[in-house]
Amino acid sequence: MGDRVVTTVSCTVCKNKNYYFARGKKKEKKVELKKFCEACGKHTPHKETK
Numbered sequence: 001m002g003d004r005v006v007t008t009v010s011c012t013v014c015k016n017k018n019y020y021f022a023r024g025k026k027k028e029k030k031v032e033l034k035k036f037c038e039a040c041g042k043h044t045p046h047k048e049t050k
């Protein structure tokens with residue numbers, strides 16, 4: 001507990017939460033990633049959620 005945050009990355013098209021990753025708290029900025037979404041069946045932009 002404390003220094004790690006689990007970030008959820010969700011598809012911006014269908015809002016499916018497809019990816020999770022842990023990272024340090026230091027980087028506060030939101031990232032946008034091109035990831036494969038199974039629900040959409042293609043690569044879509046994914047954004048961090050809380």
Ligand SMILES: [Zn+2]
Pocket residue numbers: 011012013014015016037038039040041044
């Ligand atoms: Zn999707």
